[in-house]
Every structure is written in structure tokens, then in C-alpha cells.
Amino acid sequence: MSLPFLVFFxxxxxxxxxxxxxxxxxxxxxxxxxxxxxxxxLAVLYLLLGAEFIAAVQIIVYAGAIMVLFVFVIxxxxxxxxxxxxxxxxxxxxxxxxxxxxxxxxxxWMFHSAIGKEIANGSVAASSSVSTVEMSKMLFxxxxxxxxxxxxxxxIAILGALVLAKRDDQ
Amino acid sequence: xxxxxxxxxxxxSLVKIALLLFIVLTALAYLTWFERKxxxxxxxxxxxxxxxxxxxxxxxxxxxxxxxxxxxxxxGADQFLYILAPFLAxxxxxxxxxxxxxxxxxxxxxxxxxxxxxxxxxxxxxVFAITSIGVYGVALAxxxxxxxxxxxxxxxxxxxxxxxxxxxxxxxxxxVLLANTLNFNTMIEGQRGYYWHFIPRWNIVPQIIGxxxxxxxxxxxxxxxxxxLPEAETELVAGFHTEYSSFKFAMFFMAEYANMITVSSxxxxxxxxxxxxxxxxxxxxxxxxxxxxxxLLAAYLIYDTFVLARGxxxxxxxxxxxxxxxxxxxxxxxxxxxxxQGPFWFVTKIGAIMFFxxxxxxxxxxxxxxxxxxxxxxxxxxxxxxxxxxxxxxKVWPLLVGHG
Amino acid sequence: MSVVPISxxxxxxxxxxxxxxxxxxxxxxxxxxxxxxxxxxxxxNLAFVAFARAHNQLDGLVFVxxxxxxxxxxxxxxLAIVITVYQNRQTLNIxxxxxxxx
Numbered sequence: 001m002s003l004p005f006l007v008f009f010x011x012x013x014x015x016x017x018x019x020x021x022x023x024x025x026x027x028x029x030x031x032x033x034x035x036x037x038x039x040x041x042l043a044v045l046y047l048l049l050g051a052e053f054i055a056a057v058q059i060i061v062y063a064g065a066i067m068v069l070f071v072f073v074i075x076x077x078x079x080x081x082x083x084x085x086x087x088x089x090x091x092x093x094x095x096x097x098x099x100x101x102x103x104x105x106x107x108x109w110m111f112h113s114a115i116g117k118e119i120a121n122g123s124v125a126a127s128s129s130v131s132t133v134e135m136s137k138m139l140f141x142x143x144x145x146x147x148x149x150x151x152x153x154x155x156i157a158i159l160g161a162l163v164l165a166k167r168d169d170q
Numbered sequence: 171x172x173x174x175x176x177x178x179x180x181x182x183s184l185v186k187i188a189l190l191l192f193i194v195l196t197a198l199a200y201l202t203w204f205e206r207k208x209x210x211x212x213x214x215x216x217x218x219x220x221x222x223x224x225x226x227x228x229x230x231x232x233x234x235x236x237x238x239x240x241x242x243x244x245x246g247a248d249q250f251l252y253i254l255a256p257f258l259a260x261x262x263x264x265x266x267x268x269x270x271x272x273x274x275x276x277x278x279x280x281x282x283x284x285x286x287x288x289x290x291x292x293x294x295x296x297v298f299a300i301t302s303i304g305v306y307g308v309a310l311a312x313x314x315x316x317x318x319x320x321x322x323x324x325x326x327x328x329x330x331x332x333x334x335x336x337x338x339x340x341x342x343x344x345x346v347l348l349a350n351t352l353n354f355n356t357m358i359e360g361q362r363g364y365y366w367h368f369i370p371r372w373n374i375v376p377q378i379i380g381x382x383x384x385x386x387x388x389x390x391x392x393x394x395x396x397x398x399l400p401e402a403e404t405e406l407v408a409g410f411h412t413e414y415s416s417f418k419f420a421m422f423f424m425a426e427y428a429n430m431i432t433v434s435s436x437x438x439x440x441x442x443x444x445x446x447x448x449x450x451x452x453x454x455x456x457x458x459x460x461x462x463x464x465x466l467l468a469a470y471l472i473y474d475t476f477v478l479a480r481g482x483x484x485x486x487x488x489x490x491x492x493x494x495x496x497x498x499x500x501x502x503x504x505x506x507x508x509x510x511q512g513p514f515w516f517v518t519k520i521g522a523i524m525f526f527x528x529x530x531x532x533x534x535x536x537x538x539x540x541x542x543x544x545x546x547x548x549x550x551x552x553x554x555x556x557x558x559x560x561x562x563x564x565k566v567w568p569l570l571v572g573h574g
Numbered sequence: 575m576s577v578v579p580i581s582x583x584x585x586x587x588x589x590x591x592x593x594x595x596x597x598x599x600x601x602x603x604x605x606x607x608x609x610x611x612x613x614x615x616x617x618x619n620l621a622f623v624a625f626a627r628a629h630n631q632l633d634g635l636v637f638v639x640x641x642x643x644x645x646x647x648x649x650x651x652x653l654a655i656v657i658t659v660y661q662n663r664q665t666l667n668i669x670x671x672x673x674x675x676x
């Protein structure tokens with residue numbers, strides 16, 4: 001088993017384990033930490049795919065800022081810790097098998113679809129990493145309009161969060 | 171032997187990591203000694219002098235004390251998170267050391283550069299990624315202690331850290347614009363040469379505003395005075411690490427110093443020229459500076475042994491002074507002298523920045539929390555942005571003027 | 575050294591997406607449901623990066639960048655709404671806040 005395969009299976013295992021912990025944890029803060037684990041293992045998978053800038057952005061923005069925001073809100077509100085874990089009969093006997101069937105079916109169609117066959121049989125491009133220079137050239141030449149639009153979007157999100165979180169008596 | 175020649179990367183990396191961990195952990199312990207001695211001398215008193223000559227065995231005594239204290243867990247605390255938080259803080263603080271180059275990359279063993287463990291092409295971004303996960307250690311410590319003061323201290327401290335992280339990252343972009351790269355070694359190589367033949371071409375000269383913004387944000391990021399309200403004794407008992415005892419508290423303590431070392435080494439690489447010497451390469455006599463410095467230290471220690479010290483301190487000082495003399499004479503060997511140039515200047519610059527850190531702790535009062543947050547968002551962030559815009563304008567000016 | 579085929583990454587993406595859907599449907603806490611949405615977005619990001627490597631184009635990576643930024647904006651506003659809901663209803667259980675009437 002060569003090293004890329006080993007790294008892939010370890011990180012994929014940790015990602016699936018984190019997702020399962022997200023579902024099965026009783027306290028929301030444990031779910032949040034499980035999601036951080038998933039994000040970090042996905043960042044390692046991005047590195048394995050050669051996208052090092054995206055891996056760094058994933059850790060800085062997703063795991064280091066968005067999830068910190070989630071953890072703050074969970075700590076501030078301090079509610080929902082005693083979550084009932086017994087589901088209704090419908091959920092247990094019909095829902096869970098259907099859910100597992102959904103994910104197995106998605107996996108099957110990914111594997112056996114036309115695109116999946118083409119990728120599985122065709123040769124994969126040489127494993128070189130994408131440099132930040134190429135990516136920034138594309139970002140600022142071809143995609144400059146979406147780039148500026150997302151900066152306006154972030155501004156709107158900041159204003160919206162400020163307005164929503166202000167107290168009513170002010 | 172075959173294994174070593176067939177897997178040079180693995181073996182050399184493991185040896186480097188082991189050596190680096192050993193050196194960094196010892197440096198962390200002796201940083202506590204350095205801080206206590208320096209604050210004491212600034213305040214006209216002696217500091218630790220009992221344990222060992224000049225108090226040099228004090229970190230050992232502190233370590234033993236931490237190991238033997240009672241290790242209790244507060245009732246109702248979340249067990250897993252309570253144990254996870256200090257481990258997270260310390261391990262993340264130590265991970266960034268792997269990305270930092272201590273010396274020039276052309277000194278190699280088995281084809282692998284000796285002075286850097288991982289020479290990643292986007293090293294700067296990964297260092298920021300690791301420091302942004304470091305916020306979890308603080309937040310989870312406050313939450314899992316199941317008590318009012320740690321929770322408030324943890325929330326305040328982590329809110330401060332993520333606010334100043336934005337200013338920290340923005341103040342560094344000016345340097346990246348000047349250097350055209352995110353790789354540490356390439357950035358340091360770009361700082362060779364001189365302005366007007368005597369000012370070194372370090373990034374602090376064109377980016378002085380960036381350096382000041384970076385240094386201020388770094389102090390706030392590591393929760394040091396004057397930004398250490400979340401862990402001040404008079405305000406919140408001890409902030410997020412109130413309910414921690416013995417070894418876990420020692421881990422938080424070490425994590426704070428590890429963060430200081432990380433941030434100082436980043437400042438050295440980005441703004442102060444890394445492992446480059448401030449003297450021109452043509453002054454070959456300056457290459458003997460490490461040996462001369464160590465000889466002076468050994469001379470002072472010998473004077474101390476035979477003239478000043480009494481009792482058991484005399485024996486310890488004899489050992490230390492002759493050790494220093496042996497190392498100084500060893501440095502005169504040309505091979506060792508060649509290897510030691512880069513790390514010597516790197517460690518000197520980090521030492522200078524640590525000196526500033528401890529000096530500020532001894533002299534400055536602390537900010538109130540709302541003053542702290544207002545300063546970060548309303549002053550440092552606009553100034554870093556302005557620095558970035560001005561640097562970008564200056565860099566693009568020839569293109570703009572050429573077209574117009 | 576052989577390289578991991580892209581279909582492996584796509585299967586992992588599908589599994590994570592399916593687990594995200596299960597978490598979204600079955601959990602009761604609003605914040606946990608939000609986290610399931612983030613999990614689904616991450617699974618989609620993985621598929622994008624895998625395809626960008628397969629076709630050797632950078633457009634997939636740029637799209638991942640935009641998905642991360644939009645997820646950040648969405649999380650900020652969504653959590654502000656959650657805080658407001660908590661201030662009004664004092665609960666985070668979705669079964670108790672499913673009527674507009676107070």
C-alpha cells in the first residue's frame with residue numbers, strides 16, 4: 001500500500017468518523033468539534049489532490065473562523081445540551097434505512113456513472129500542485145466580477161449580523 | 171544503513187524533529203527564567219537566585235513542582251474537553267516550529283536541508299492556519315471548566331484573538347507584495363543587499379508601518395501585556411486557566427511561550443531578514459562573532475566563579491563556565507563556524523524581540539477590554555489596510571505611469 | 575508511486591453528503607442542523623477539487639474558494655438569526671419553534 005493510498009484512507013476514515021460523531025453526539029459542542037475534525041481531514045485530502053492554497057484557505061476560513069463562530073454561539077446560548085436521543089418510530093424503522101440507502105445509492109451512481117467510468121479508466125493528470133500564482137491569475141482576470149461581488153456579499157452579511165444581533169431596547 | 175540511504179527524507183526529518191523538539195522545549199523552560207530575571211532586574215530586585223547559580227535551575231524546580239501537584243478536575247466539567255484543551259494549545263504552538271527556517275537552505279545532510287523541517291511553498295499561509303486553530307484551545311478551556319470566571323475569560327480571550335488575527339494577516343500582506351512569494355526561504359533571500367551600502371535591505375525599512383501593526387497584533391494575539399486582561403489576576407482570577415492545576419496548567423503556560431516564539435520567528439523572517447547577517451559578507455572577521463560572544467560569556471562566568479560565588483554555586487558555575495569555554499573554542503573550527511552563522515543571527519533576533527516582550531510586561535499597564543477591542547477594529551485594521559493599499563500602489567506605479 | 579483514482583474521492587464526497595442529509599433530517603437542535611449544512615457544503619467542495627484535478631483545470635478551485643466565502647457569509651447571518659430566535663423563544667429545539675404564533 002503506497003503512501004498516497006495510506007494517507008487517503010486514513011483521512012477518509014477520519015472524515016467519515018467525524019461525520020458519524022456529528023450525528024451521534026449528545027452535546028452540540030461535541031458535534032462542532034467533530035465537524036472541525038472533518039474539515040481538517042478534508043484539508044489534508046485537498047493537499048493530496050495538489051490544491052495547497054485551497055487547503056490553507058479551508059483551514060484558515062472554515063475551521064479557524066466559521067467553526068469558531070459556531071462554538072461561540074453554542075457557548076453563549078448554552079442551551080440544547082439535553083437533547084433527547086430517542087427518535088420517533090417512523091424515523092427509526094423507515095427513516096434510518098432509507099437514509100443509508102440514499103448514501104449507498106449516491107455512492108453507487110458516482111462510481112458507475114458515465115463520468116465516473118471515464119475518470120476511473122482514464123489516466124489521471126500528473127500529481128503536481130497548483131501554484132498560488134496561477135490561481136490568483138485566474139481569480140483576478142477571469143473571475144474578477146464574482147470576486148468583487150462576494151466582497152459586497154460579505155459586507156452585507158456583516159451589516160445583517162450586526163443589525164440582527166443588536167438588542168431591542170436600544 | 172540501507173534503510174537510511176533509501177529513505178533519506180524520512181530519517182533526516184525524524185532526526186530534525188527530535189532535535190528541534192528537544193531544543194524548543196528547553197528554550198521554553200528557560201524563557202520563564204529569562205522573563206523572571208529580566209522583570210526582577212528592571213524592578214531593582216534579584217529574581218530567582220536560590221535554586222542553582224543565578225537561579226538557572228529554577229525551571230527544573232518549577233517543572234518538578236508542577237509534576238507533583240494534585241491534579242484535580244472541577245465537578246461537572248466536560249471530561250474530554252477538559253483534557254483536550256491544554257493538549258491542543260501546546261501541540262499547535264509547537265507545530266509551527268516545523269515550518270520555520272533557522273538557517274540557509276544550502277547546508278545539507280543526505281540531500282535534505284538541515285535547518286528547516288518542512289520548506290512548504292506557501293509556508294506563511296500554513297503558519298496562519300495553525301495559529302487560527304489555536305483559538306480552540308482557549309475557548310474550550312474556558313467552556314469545559316464549568317465555572318463563571320473561566321467561561322468569561324475564555325470567551326473574551328478568544329474574541330480578542332480572532333479580532334487581532336485579521337489585523338495580523340493584513341499587516342503581513344505588504345511584505346508578501348514586496349517579496350512576490352509566500353515561501354520563507356525565498357523571502358529571506360530577497361532581503362539580501364543594502365540600501366546606500368550600509369542599511370540592510372530588510373523588510374522593516376520599507377514596511378515600518380506594517381512591522382508596527384504586526385508587532386502590536388502579535389502581542390494581542392498571544393495575550394501578553396498590555397493586552398492580557400483576559401488572564402489578569404485582579405480581574406478574572408486567572409482567566410480561562412483558573413480551574414487547571416499541575417501539569418495541564420504547565421501546558422498552557424508553555425503554550426503561551428510557544429506562541430510567543432512562533433510570532434517572534436515570523437516577525438524575524440518577514441521583517442528582520444531571518445538568518446541573514448546585518449554585516450556585509452565581505453567583512454569576514456564578523457563571521458567570528460558567535461565565537462567571540464561565547465568567549466566573553468565564558469570569561470564573565472569564570473570571573474563569577476572565582477571572584478564572586480560562594481558555596482555550592484561555585485561548583486555549578488565551574489561546570490557551566492568551562493562548558494561555555496569548550497563550546498566557544500569549538501566554534502572557532504571552520505566547519506562549525508560555517509554552520510552556526512545562520513542560526514546564531516536568527517536566535518539573536520528572536521532574543522531581541524523577546525527582550526521587548528518582557529520589557530513591555532515590566533513597564534506597561536494593561537488595556538481595558540472595550541478599549542482593546544476598539545483599538546483592534548477601529549485603529550489597527552484601517553491602518554493595516556492603508557499600508558496594504560499604499561504598498562500596492564507603489565508597486566504598480568511604474569505600470570500606471572507608463573500607460574498614462 | 576501510483577496515484578489515488580478520482581472516483582475514490584467522489585465516493586467519499588457522496589458518503590459525507592449522505593451523512594449530512596441524515597444529520598439535517600434527524601437532529602433537533604438548530605445549530606446542529608446548521609452544522610449539517612456546512613458538512614454538505616464541504617462534501618461538495620471535495621467533489622469540486624477532485625474534478626478540478628481530474629480535468630486539470632483551475633476553475634474548480636476558484637469555485638471552491640467562492641463556496642467557502644459564501645458559506646462564511648451564510649453562517650454569520652444564520653447564527654445571528656439563531657441568536658434572535660433564542661432571545662424570543664428561549665429554546666433551540668426546532669419542534670417547539672415551528673409555529674409563527676407565539
